[in-house]
Amino acid sequence: LKGYRRYFLNKLAWFAVTFVCAFLLNFILPRLMPGDPVAGIVARMAQGATNATGVQAIYRQYTELFHTNEPMIQQFFIYVKNVFRGDFGFSFSQYPRTVADVIKSSIWWTICLQFPAIIVGWLIGNTLGALAAYIRKGFDKVLMPVSILVSNFPAFGMAVILLSIFGVTLKWFPASGGYGFDMIPNPSWKFVWSVIVHYQLPFWSIVLITIGGQAIGMRSMAIYELNEDYVKYSRFMGIKDRKIIGYVFRNAMLPQITGLALSIGTMVSGALVAEIIFSYPGLGSTILSAVTGQDYPLISGATLIITLMVLVAMFVVDILYGFIDPRIKATQLD
Amino acid sequence: MRHTIRQVFRSSNFLIGFIVFVLLFATVIIYPLIVTYPPLEIISQGTFFPPGIYVNVYDSIGSTPYILNLDDASAKRIAGKLKNTDRQAMKDWLVAYGISEDEIDISDSAGLLRLWEVNYDPSTRLAGMTYAKHMYYQRLNTSLQGILSSEGVIVAAPNAETGALEETGTVKQSDYVNVNEVPNVRVLALGTDNFGRDVLTELVRAAAVSIEIGLIAGTLATLIGLSLGLLAGYVGGLVDDIIMFFTNLLTVIPTIVLLILISYSIGQERRGAFTIALVIGFTSWFWTTRAVRAQVISLRNRDHVNLSKLSGHSIVHIIVADILPYVASYVVMAFILQISAGILTEASLSIIGLGPRTTTDPTLGLMMNWALIYQAPILGKWWAYIPVVLVIALITFSMNLMNTGLDQVFNPALRE
Numbered sequence: 001l002k003g004y005r006r007y008f009l010n011k012l013a014w015f016a017v018t019f020v021c022a023f024l025l026n027f028i029l030p031r032l033m034p035g036d037p038v039a040g041i042v043a044r045m046a047q048g049a050t051n052a053t054g055v056q057a058i059y060r061q062y063t064e065l066f067h068t069n070e071p072m073i074q075q076f077f078i079y080v081k082n083v084f085r086g087d088f089g090f091s092f093s094q095y096p097r098t099v100a101d102v103i104k105s106s107i108w109w110t111i112c113l114q115f116p117a118i119i120v121g122w123l124i125g126n127t128l129g130a131l132a133a134y135i136r137k138g139f140d141k142v143l144m145p146v147s148i149l150v151s152n153f154p155a156f157g158m159a160v161i162l163l164s165i166f167g168v169t170l171k172w173f174p175a176s177g178g179y180g181f182d183m184i185p186n187p188s189w190k191f192v193w194s195v196i197v198h199y200q201l202p203f204w205s206i207v208l209i210t211i212g213g214q215a216i217g218m219r220s221m222a223i224y225e226l227n228e229d230y231v232k233y234s235r236f237m238g239i240k241d242r243k244i245i246g247y248v249f250r251n252a253m254l255p256q257i258t259g260l261a262l263s264i265g266t267m268v269s270g271a272l273v274a275e276i277i278f279s280y281p282g283l284g285s286t287i288l289s290a291v292t293g294q295d296y297p298l299i300s301g302a303t304l305i306i307t308l309m310v311l312v313a314m315f316v317v318d319i320l321y322g323f324i325d326p327r328i329k330a331t332q333l334d
Numbered sequence: 335m336r337h338t339i340r341q342v343f344r345s346s347n348f349l350i351g352f353i354v355f356v357l358l359f360a361t362v363i364i365y366p367l368i369v370t371y372p373p374l375e376i377i378s379q380g381t382f383f384p385p386g387i388y389v390n391v392y393d394s395i396g397s398t399p400y401i402l403n404l405d406d407a408s409a410k411r412i413a414g415k416l417k418n419t420d421r422q423a424m425k426d427w428l429v430a431y432g433i434s435e436d437e438i439d440i441s442d443s444a445g446l447l448r449l450w451e452v453n454y455d456p457s458t459r460l461a462g463m464t465y466a467k468h469m470y471y472q473r474l475n476t477s478l479q480g481i482l483s484s485e486g487v488i489v490a491a492p493n494a495e496t497g498a499l500e501e502t503g504t505v506k507q508s509d510y511v512n513v514n515e516v517p518n519v520r521v522l523a524l525g526t527d528n529f530g531r532d533v534l535t536e537l538v539r540a541a542a543v544s545i546e547i548g549l550i551a552g553t554l555a556t557l558i559g560l561s562l563g564l565l566a567g568y569v570g571g572l573v574d575d576i577i578m579f580f581t582n583l584l585t586v587i588p589t590i591v592l593l594i595l596i597s598y599s600i601g602q603e604r605r606g607a608f609t610i611a612l613v614i615g616f617t618s619w620f621w622t623t624r625a626v627r628a629q630v631i632s633l634r635n636r637d638h639v640n641l642s643k644l645s646g647h648s649i650v651h652i653i654v655a656d657i658l659p660y661v662a663s664y665v666v667m668a669f670i671l672q673i674s675a676g677i678l679t680e681a682s683l684s685i686i687g688l689g690p691r692t693t694t695d696p697t698l699g700l701m702m703n704w705a706l707i708y709q710a711p712i713l714g715k716w717w718a719y720i721p722v723v724l725v726i727a728l729i730t731f732s733m734n735l736m737n738t739g740l741d742q743v744f745n746p747a748l749r750e
């Protein structure tokens with residue numbers, strides 16, 4: 001396990017560095033924005049208030065609350081200290097809710113929607129791609145153009161089309177929200193069923209998009225492997241076709257796993273937009289409302305969480321890859 | 335070079351993609367020359383007018399009538415006013431009122447209307463009926479008035495002095511106008527959007543702007559990616575380490591996060607289409623860098639490069655003359671993909687609400703954003719968003735087909 005440990009530590013160090021950089025960007029970029037966000041909330045809160053001193057007092061209070069009156073460096077240290085305690089400050093647009101509170105209520109929707117969908121799509125896509133490479137002929141002729149078409153479809157386009165066909169025209173599934181709008185989250189069967197029904201359209205729209213790209217990638221990888229010398233050699237040796245195919249697909253699978261790690265970020269971004277289209281109560285919708293509400297603590301908190309989510313997912317895939325591909329261990333031992 | 339181009343155009347994938355793209359491009363250029371309405375002009379009072387040919391009613395009354403005796407005219411007229419759902423609703427009301435169900439035949443318009451006229455009274459409100467439903471029946475009743483009459487209508491205009499109505503003409507049920515003779519006809523092939531703007535004109539302009547964004551973003555990303563990749567791959571050492579550090583960093587940090595943060599930081603006022611294109615270009619170069627670098631490293635120690643080095647050529651000369659031609663095919667493919675990725679990214683960004691802020695130029699993403707904000711999908715106003723999705727898909731599809739075609743030409747292993 002010695003080789004593995006080095007591989008893991010290497011990966012871990014790399015992801016840690018990336019996270020620090022992402023963290024810095026996260027802090028700095030929104031604060032470069034022109035205009036005073038506190039003035040925005042005060043204007044909203046003080047609508048109709050005629051007392052100028054009152055408005056000023058509100059303004060002062062909010063400035064202190066959000067520390068926007070302190071120098072950038074100071075703000076940064078306060079931010080770091082707070083983030084490590086899981087405190088992202090108050091949300092500007094949904095005050096008095098805290099950012100942590102807003103994110104906590106939406107993150108599980110996102111995680112439970114996106115990761116299962118991406119994994120299912122990846123599995124189906126790879127199986128189809130491998131079959132297309134092996135069978136060729138009719139199956140390939142149908143699957144390839146369809147996958148090209150589907151994978152070219154923007155993620156939000158697929159979402160919108162599923163929404164208008166199955167949600168609005170056929171009315172098979174509810175068109176928006178994470179559960180019935182007449183319900184309050186509670187552990188009853190009725191609520192669980194409502195969640196399941198609302199889950200279908202966003203889930204399948206993400207799955208379909210993922211399938212297309214993965215199938216194409218797997219197909220060309222498998223075709224490439226099928227033409228390798230070791231396949232010909234095995235054929236000459238008289239090894240059974242079934243066994244050769246086992247080898248081929250195992251080898252073709254490896255780049256697909258790395259590909260998965262690299263494309264998780266893209267997939268998540270597509271899925272966030274799909275959430276917005278279905279008004280799914282996840283992070284995508286949270287970001288949308290934060291953007292409309294000029295809510296920088298919330299934007300920065302949400303993007304930080306998304307970055308963290310993606311980095312952790314990539315790390316897990318990389319670790320799995322290390323176990324699956326023995327060559328990794330070999331190179332690390334040298 | 336010429337041979338390569340000929341070979342590329344012989345690939346059916348590339349050719350189809352190329353033709354689709356050229357057609358789209360030509361439409362985007364030619365359409366504004368023919369239809370010169372400003373793309374964002376608000377023309378309709380009210381939102382989401384369905385697609386169709388809009389004929390001015392006032393002008394058609396004024397046009398010379400042609401008499402056509404068509405047998406099915408009155409049947410169609412009744413069907414147009416009395417839809418099946420209305421018939422069913424009338425039956426429901428009558429049954430609730432106390433008429434036995436056997437007496438009512440909803441396919442018999444005359445019979446149904448007679449029963450309705452005899453029994454319906456706008457002032458009676460049936461027990462258990464909601465107010466909305468009650469009002470619906472009142473409206474239905476009004477619209478049914480005179481539906482069976484075979485007389486024409488009289489057109490009257492108020493006298494300017496006395497204010498009394500004076501007959502200016504009659505319109506018979508058999509009168510027709512020729513649409514070509516009506517002076518004011520506007521074809522709204524895709525209806526109007528949530529702001530009351532002509533969707534087709536807007537869409538064509540949006541496609542043009544989006545392609546522009548894609549081209550700017552793609553060019554920028556390819557230029558940065560190519561030069562950094564060449565530099566990192568050929569020079570190596572510390573330069574390589576630094577470039578690769580940033581490249582790896584950007585590959586791992588989700589691009590959408592960077593895009594959200596940057597375009598939010600730019601602020602609303604300064605976020606034009608061009609700025610967004612630059613932002614997209616600056617955040618999408620790293621894939622090209624990675625691939626170019628890998629290829630350059632494998633080329634760096636080839637004999638012809640070493641020979642060039644021994645002959646004392648400068649680094650720039652070696653890169654341009656000895657290395658660039660080998661990576662050119664890849665760079666072209668990457669460029670095409672970057673364009674389509676740029677268009678998609680702009681759309682996603684706009685849906686999140688961080689797209690360009692313009693009052694003069696729509697983009698495909700903004701049209702999506704507007705349609706979504708105004709709930710077009712839920713309201714079933716397909717013309718406001720399906721054409722947009724299709725145009726985006728068509729652009730990216732044509733680009734990817736071109737790319738697949740090129741791939742097949744340059745990577746013989748992938749050919750059939």
